[in-house]
Amino acid sequence: MSDENAQLSPVAARSLLEDARRISDRAHNAVRWPYITFLLALGLTTSMGTLGMAMTEGNAFGLVYVATLAAFFASIIFFLITTQGSLAFAWSKRWAIYIGAWLVPYLFAIGVMCFAHGSLPLAALASGLVFFVTFTAAIVEAKR
Amino acid sequence: MTATDEHVHPRHRLFDVLQNPIRFSIAAALDKAEKLSFREVRDAIEVTDSALSKQVALLEQAGYLKVQKGFVGKMPRTTLALSAEGRTAWKAHLAALRDIAGD
Numbered sequence: 126m127s128d129e130n131a132q133l134s135p136v137a138a139r140s141l142l143e144d145a146r147r148i149s150d151r152a153h154n155a156v157r158w159p160y161i162t163f164l165l166a167l168g169l170t171t172s173m174g175t176l177g178m179a180m181t182e183g184n185a186f187g188l189v190y191v192a193t194l195a196a197f198f199a200s201i202i203f204f205l206i207t208t209q210g211s212l213a214f215a216w217s218k219r220w221a222i223y224i225g226a227w228l229v230p231y232l233f234a235i236g237v238m239c240f241a242h243g244s245l246p247l248a249a250l251a252s253g254l255v256f257f258v259t260f261t262a263a264i265v266e267a268k269r
Numbered sequence: 270m271t272a273t274d275e276h277v278h279p280r281h282r283l284f285d286v287l288q289n290p291i292r293f294s295i296a297a298a299l300d301k302a303e304k305l306s307f308r309e310v311r312d313a314i315e316v317t318d319s320a321l322s323k324q325v326a327l328l329e330q331a332g333y334l335k336v337q338k339g340f341v342g343k344m345p346r347t348t349l350a351l352s353a354e355g356r357t358a359w360k361a362h363l364a365a366l367r368d369i370a371g372d
Binding site for chain 2: 156
Protein backbone atom coordinates (compact mmCIF):
# COMPACT_ATOMS: atom_id res chain seq x y z
CA MET A 126 0.00 0.00 0.00
CA SER A 127 1.34 3.42 -0.85
CA ASP A 128 0.91 6.55 1.23
CA GLU A 129 -1.64 7.95 -1.21
CA ASN A 130 -3.89 4.94 -0.59
CA ALA A 131 -4.07 5.82 3.09
CA GLN A 132 -5.58 9.17 2.10
CA LEU A 133 -8.10 7.81 -0.38
CA SER A 134 -11.50 9.01 0.72
CA PRO A 135 -14.87 7.49 -0.29
CA VAL A 136 -15.48 10.55 -2.46
CA ALA A 137 -12.14 10.13 -4.24
CA ALA A 138 -12.82 6.42 -4.69
CA ARG A 139 -16.21 7.19 -6.25
CA SER A 140 -14.55 9.72 -8.53
CA LEU A 141 -11.99 7.13 -9.66
CA LEU A 142 -14.75 4.60 -10.32
CA GLU A 143 -16.62 7.16 -12.40
CA ASP A 144 -13.42 7.98 -14.33
CA ALA A 145 -12.85 4.27 -14.99
CA ARG A 146 -16.40 3.83 -16.30
CA ARG A 147 -16.19 6.92 -18.49
CA ILE A 148 -12.81 6.01 -20.01
CA SER A 149 -13.86 2.42 -20.55
CA ASP A 150 -17.08 3.49 -22.31
CA ARG A 151 -15.30 6.12 -24.40
CA ALA A 152 -12.61 3.69 -25.59
CA HIS A 153 -15.21 1.07 -26.38
CA ASN A 154 -17.61 3.45 -28.13
CA ALA A 155 -14.85 4.97 -30.24
CA VAL A 156 -14.16 1.65 -31.93
CA ARG A 157 -17.65 0.13 -31.80
CA TRP A 158 -19.80 2.42 -33.96
CA PRO A 159 -18.65 1.12 -37.39
CA TYR A 160 -19.70 -2.38 -36.43
CA ILE A 161 -23.15 -1.32 -35.27
CA THR A 162 -23.61 0.84 -38.36
CA PHE A 163 -22.55 -2.05 -40.58
CA LEU A 164 -25.04 -4.44 -38.98
CA LEU A 165 -27.87 -1.93 -39.40
CA ALA A 166 -26.86 -1.16 -42.99
CA LEU A 167 -26.64 -4.86 -43.80
CA GLY A 168 -30.09 -5.48 -42.35
CA LEU A 169 -31.71 -2.49 -44.01
CA THR A 170 -30.12 -3.12 -47.42
CA THR A 171 -30.85 -6.82 -47.64
CA SER A 172 -34.34 -6.66 -46.12
CA MET A 173 -35.51 -3.78 -48.30
CA GLY A 174 -33.73 -5.28 -51.30
CA THR A 175 -35.29 -8.72 -51.00
CA LEU A 176 -38.72 -7.20 -50.31
CA GLY A 177 -38.41 -4.94 -53.35
CA MET A 178 -37.20 -7.75 -55.59
CA ALA A 179 -39.95 -10.10 -54.40
CA MET A 180 -42.62 -7.54 -55.29
CA THR A 181 -41.35 -6.16 -58.60
CA GLU A 182 -40.81 -7.37 -62.16
CA GLY A 183 -39.05 -6.20 -65.31
CA ASN A 184 -37.20 -2.91 -65.22
CA ALA A 185 -38.30 -2.15 -61.66
CA PHE A 186 -36.85 -5.48 -60.54
CA GLY A 187 -33.58 -4.68 -62.29
CA LEU A 188 -33.42 -1.27 -60.65
CA VAL A 189 -34.03 -2.70 -57.18
CA TYR A 190 -31.48 -5.45 -57.84
CA VAL A 191 -28.76 -3.01 -58.88
CA ALA A 192 -29.57 -0.60 -56.05
CA THR A 193 -29.43 -3.44 -53.51
CA LEU A 194 -26.09 -4.66 -54.79
CA ALA A 195 -24.69 -1.12 -54.81
CA ALA A 196 -25.85 -0.46 -51.24
CA PHE A 197 -24.57 -3.84 -50.10
CA PHE A 198 -21.09 -3.28 -51.53
CA ALA A 199 -21.07 0.28 -50.21
CA SER A 200 -21.72 -1.15 -46.72
CA ILE A 201 -18.86 -3.60 -47.11
CA ILE A 202 -16.47 -0.88 -48.30
CA PHE A 203 -17.56 1.43 -45.46
CA PHE A 204 -16.97 -1.40 -42.99
CA LEU A 205 -13.51 -2.22 -44.33
CA ILE A 206 -12.40 1.42 -44.39
CA THR A 207 -13.73 2.40 -40.97
CA THR A 208 -12.37 -0.68 -39.21
CA GLN A 209 -8.98 -0.59 -40.87
CA GLY A 210 -6.33 -0.71 -38.17
CA SER A 211 -8.91 -1.31 -35.46
CA LEU A 212 -8.48 -4.40 -33.35
CA ALA A 213 -11.29 -4.09 -30.87
CA PHE A 214 -13.65 -6.41 -32.70
CA ALA A 215 -11.49 -8.90 -34.51
CA TRP A 216 -13.46 -11.72 -36.12
CA SER A 217 -14.90 -13.80 -33.33
CA LYS A 218 -17.46 -16.47 -32.52
CA ARG A 219 -19.92 -13.68 -31.76
CA TRP A 220 -19.57 -12.25 -35.27
CA ALA A 221 -19.86 -15.69 -36.82
CA ILE A 222 -23.20 -16.00 -34.99
CA TYR A 223 -24.35 -12.56 -36.21
CA ILE A 224 -23.55 -13.38 -39.83
CA GLY A 225 -25.01 -16.89 -39.55
CA ALA A 226 -28.18 -15.46 -37.99
CA TRP A 227 -28.46 -12.98 -40.87
CA LEU A 228 -27.73 -15.58 -43.55
CA VAL A 229 -30.59 -17.95 -42.60
CA PRO A 230 -33.48 -15.44 -43.02
CA TYR A 231 -31.68 -13.88 -45.98
CA LEU A 232 -31.61 -17.23 -47.81
CA PHE A 233 -35.27 -17.66 -46.86
CA ALA A 234 -36.00 -14.23 -48.37
CA ILE A 235 -34.13 -15.19 -51.54
CA GLY A 236 -36.20 -18.41 -51.65
CA VAL A 237 -39.41 -16.39 -51.34
CA MET A 238 -38.24 -14.11 -54.14
CA CYS A 239 -37.52 -17.10 -56.40
CA PHE A 240 -40.38 -19.46 -55.55
CA ALA A 241 -43.16 -17.23 -54.21
CA HIS A 242 -42.63 -14.10 -56.26
CA GLY A 243 -45.30 -11.47 -55.66
CA SER A 244 -46.48 -12.90 -52.33
CA LEU A 245 -46.54 -9.85 -50.08
CA PRO A 246 -47.16 -11.72 -46.77
CA LEU A 247 -44.27 -14.15 -47.34
CA ALA A 248 -41.94 -11.44 -48.66
CA ALA A 249 -42.76 -9.16 -45.72
CA LEU A 250 -42.22 -12.01 -43.25
CA ALA A 251 -38.86 -13.03 -44.76
CA SER A 252 -37.55 -9.48 -45.15
CA GLY A 253 -38.87 -8.55 -41.72
CA LEU A 254 -36.94 -11.46 -40.26
CA VAL A 255 -33.76 -10.31 -42.00
CA PHE A 256 -34.09 -6.85 -40.50
CA PHE A 257 -35.16 -8.14 -37.07
CA VAL A 258 -32.11 -10.41 -36.80
CA THR A 259 -29.59 -7.75 -37.81
CA PHE A 260 -31.29 -5.09 -35.66
CA THR A 261 -31.12 -7.46 -32.68
CA ALA A 262 -27.44 -8.17 -33.40
CA ALA A 263 -26.78 -4.40 -33.52
CA ILE A 264 -28.50 -3.96 -30.15
CA VAL A 265 -26.48 -6.80 -28.64
CA GLU A 266 -23.29 -5.25 -30.02
CA ALA A 267 -24.24 -1.82 -28.70
CA LYS A 268 -24.89 -3.14 -25.21
CA ARG A 269 -21.61 -5.03 -24.89
CA MET B 270 -10.75 -15.04 3.24
CA THR B 271 -9.81 -15.37 6.92
CA ALA B 272 -11.47 -13.58 9.78
CA THR B 273 -8.48 -11.27 9.92
CA ASP B 274 -8.77 -10.44 6.21
CA GLU B 275 -12.38 -9.44 6.67
CA HIS B 276 -11.29 -6.59 8.93
CA VAL B 277 -8.52 -5.32 6.67
CA HIS B 278 -9.38 -1.91 5.26
CA PRO B 279 -10.11 -2.10 1.53
CA ARG B 280 -7.32 0.40 0.78
CA HIS B 281 -4.88 -2.45 1.52
CA ARG B 282 -6.35 -4.33 -1.44
CA LEU B 283 -5.57 -1.56 -3.92
CA PHE B 284 -2.82 -2.31 -6.41
CA ASP B 285 0.08 0.15 -6.35
CA VAL B 286 0.80 -0.37 -10.05
CA LEU B 287 -2.71 0.83 -10.88
CA GLN B 288 -2.52 3.91 -8.64
CA ASN B 289 -0.79 5.98 -11.30
CA PRO B 290 -3.45 7.99 -13.19
CA ILE B 291 -2.16 7.06 -16.65
CA ARG B 292 -1.79 3.36 -15.82
CA PHE B 293 -5.26 3.46 -14.25
CA SER B 294 -6.64 5.01 -17.45
CA ILE B 295 -4.88 2.45 -19.67
CA ALA B 296 -6.43 -0.41 -17.71
CA ALA B 297 -9.83 1.31 -17.84
CA ALA B 298 -9.61 1.79 -21.62
CA LEU B 299 -8.75 -1.86 -22.18
CA ASP B 300 -11.38 -3.19 -19.78
CA LYS B 301 -14.39 -3.28 -22.14
CA ALA B 302 -12.64 -2.79 -25.47
CA GLU B 303 -10.38 -5.79 -24.71
CA LYS B 304 -7.80 -5.17 -27.42
CA LEU B 305 -6.81 -1.76 -28.79
CA SER B 306 -4.03 -0.31 -30.85
CA PHE B 307 -1.55 2.06 -29.21
CA ARG B 308 -3.14 4.96 -31.12
CA GLU B 309 -6.65 4.07 -29.94
CA VAL B 310 -5.54 3.94 -26.30
CA ARG B 311 -3.64 7.21 -26.68
CA ASP B 312 -6.73 8.93 -28.12
CA ALA B 313 -9.04 7.46 -25.48
CA ILE B 314 -6.99 8.60 -22.50
CA GLU B 315 -5.61 11.77 -24.08
CA VAL B 316 -1.89 11.48 -23.35
CA THR B 317 1.23 11.93 -25.44
CA ASP B 318 2.93 9.02 -27.17
CA SER B 319 5.95 9.22 -24.88
CA ALA B 320 3.88 9.32 -21.68
CA LEU B 321 1.86 6.35 -22.85
CA SER B 322 4.96 4.40 -23.92
CA LYS B 323 6.55 4.84 -20.51
CA GLN B 324 3.49 3.63 -18.60
CA VAL B 325 2.82 0.80 -21.05
CA ALA B 326 6.36 -0.46 -20.43
CA LEU B 327 5.80 -0.39 -16.67
CA LEU B 328 2.50 -2.25 -16.96
CA GLU B 329 4.13 -4.79 -19.23
CA GLN B 330 6.97 -5.30 -16.75
CA ALA B 331 4.41 -5.85 -14.01
CA GLY B 332 2.81 -8.55 -16.16
CA TYR B 333 -0.48 -6.66 -16.42
CA LEU B 334 -0.31 -5.85 -20.11
CA LYS B 335 0.26 -7.87 -23.28
CA VAL B 336 2.01 -5.82 -25.93
CA GLN B 337 2.22 -7.10 -29.48
CA LYS B 338 4.13 -5.36 -32.23
CA GLY B 339 3.27 -6.04 -35.84
CA PHE B 340 2.66 -4.46 -39.21
CA VAL B 341 -0.43 -3.49 -41.18
CA GLY B 342 0.98 -3.33 -44.66
CA LYS B 343 4.16 -1.35 -44.15
CA MET B 344 2.89 0.54 -41.12
CA PRO B 345 4.03 -0.63 -37.67
CA ARG B 346 1.22 -1.25 -35.23
CA THR B 347 1.37 -1.92 -31.50
CA THR B 348 -1.51 -3.78 -29.92
CA LEU B 349 -2.34 -3.54 -26.24
CA ALA B 350 -4.48 -5.87 -24.13
CA LEU B 351 -4.78 -6.64 -20.45
CA SER B 352 -3.19 -9.97 -19.51
CA ALA B 353 -5.17 -12.43 -17.39
CA GLU B 354 -3.19 -11.24 -14.39
CA GLY B 355 -3.82 -7.63 -15.31
CA ARG B 356 -7.54 -8.18 -15.70
CA THR B 357 -7.71 -9.94 -12.32
CA ALA B 358 -5.78 -7.10 -10.69
CA TRP B 359 -8.00 -4.48 -12.37
CA LYS B 360 -11.20 -6.15 -11.15
CA ALA B 361 -9.79 -6.49 -7.63
CA HIS B 362 -8.67 -2.86 -7.72
CA LEU B 363 -12.15 -1.71 -8.75
CA ALA B 364 -13.72 -3.91 -6.08
CA ALA B 365 -11.48 -2.31 -3.45
CA LEU B 366 -12.44 1.16 -4.73
CA ARG B 367 -16.13 0.23 -4.52
CA ASP B 368 -15.63 -0.93 -0.94
CA ILE B 369 -13.89 2.34 -0.05
CA ALA B 370 -16.66 4.29 -1.77
CA GLY B 371 -19.15 2.33 0.31
CA ASP B 372 -21.10 1.09 -2.72
